[in-house]
Amino acid sequence: MRTGNFSITDYLRTRGWRHISVGLFFVMMGLVVFGLFFATKKVEYVWRWYRVPRYFVYKDKIEIKAEIEGEVASIVSKGEEVEVTVRGADEEEVYPLPAESLRVDEGDFIYFGDVLGSYQKWKVGILVEGLWVTLKVSVIAVLLGIVIGLFTGLARISKNPALRWTAITYIELVRGSPLLVQIFIWYFVLGTMFNTLLAKQGLGQLSPLWYGVAALAVFAGAYVAEIVRAGIQSIHRGQMEAARSLGMTYPQSMRYIILPQAFRRILPPLAGQFISLIKDSSLLGIIAVRELTKATREVVTTSLQPFELWFICALLYLVLTFALSMFVQYLERRTAIGG
């Protein structure tokens, strides 16, 4: 019995290596951060983090100006608001504005362009707007990508050559060409053609955002199709045979037996694909969709603080991808057999 005696070998054999490994991890992370910090000290760069928040939210000064010349005839209070009536020689104009912003009195003579009231209002900054566009584009493209991928994946394993060959052609074309080129084609070629057709019908134009969404969804769909196919084929043949032997049709067997089992197997690769899609949406800036990356680029050119802003940009993408990753892990746990 050696209980009570401290022995370094006992410690190492039990918990020691784990403690050392964890310590090593934090040391390495610290070194990376310090190295980066040290490197930035070597270049002539002034960090101005205080300039960053204004690109998330900022106070906008709003001035309400008179558009005619004349006398302030009346100021009528209506709760939080007041209505200022300006009466000119042969015209009259009513301006509603918040009570506390009022800058004029009854009887004042107002010239064209004079400020009747001014106040400040919080507004969301360009980075938040960009983040929102990225989120919107990604969510729509993911949903469309799942639908496209599911049906293409099913077509890919169909016995019908028309379906199978169409699926293969689509998958190979889309997977084999650069996403950047596909976005150009969607916007400058297909977009031009489609918008011209719409114009000829007297209908409105589709914005670049929608061509961008289409490009991303079609791109992701090709990869999802292969993931779906692999998932379905990984389910043992006997499952389909058992379902069919009970009189279920092929679509019923797919829906009730094969796809639910395949779903939980394809979740991890699917998550990877959609994380890619979120990041790929950064390419949409080239067709004038002001998503997060394009917004950051614009802010960098005005603020001249590239270090802070690109770090922030990366962090915001990380927030989106990490949230998606967590969501998929939650789904995995929820769909675990017996759970």
Next chain:
Amino acid sequence: MVRAENVCKTFYTTHKVEALVDVSCQIDKGDVVVIIGPSGSGKSTLLRCLNMLEKADKGHIYIDGVDILDPKTNINKVREEMGMVFQSFNLFRHKTAMGNLTLAQMVVRKRSKKEAEERAMALLEKVGIPDKVDSYPDSLSGGQQQRVAIARALAMDPKVMLFDEPTSALDPEMIGEVLDVMKTLAREGMTMVVVTHEMGFAREVADRVIFMDEGKIVEEGSPEHFFKAPTHERTKLFLSQIL
């Protein structure tokens, strides 16, 4: 009930395999027919051809007078009336025993959930594992899984039951419990076609034994005839090897 006429089936894998050569047989209502033979003799293929899991190349297969090889036949309708039990159980792994038993009843037979569950419960009691109703297949033993699989097929109220080596994947101590369920079924007058290596079962329960070799039916007859006085040399050789 089941009639096969000159059924041929050839597989083309790395080389040509003639799995069934001109096979004809008939199974009447209430019959328990056991098909035996060495591995690769085509007995499983014949069974799988009977409910079109394999499509026969030539010949005719009549189930209740319906030619299932006729392209106009709705095979799903025919399969509703034929239960099948597999060597590897093939239970739906994402469903509990109850889910396995009720799904096809509701989807195919359009029974209500309540009706399906009552039927499922009665069958689980019949196969002796009512306590496993909420268990997933992975937590059941092989014998329990196979009994759930038999119950799942019975839940559809089939007219014929096909058994494809139902005990071959089981540990020896579990074979008995599955065979007992099958014997009960046979006594109740179920029409059964059983591919098996269990000679004891064949001797005890079968009305008729079919011996197959190299894709052909070599010999066919009552168990007494078959085990006591086989006529063909090939049958004698096979029986001497396994008994």
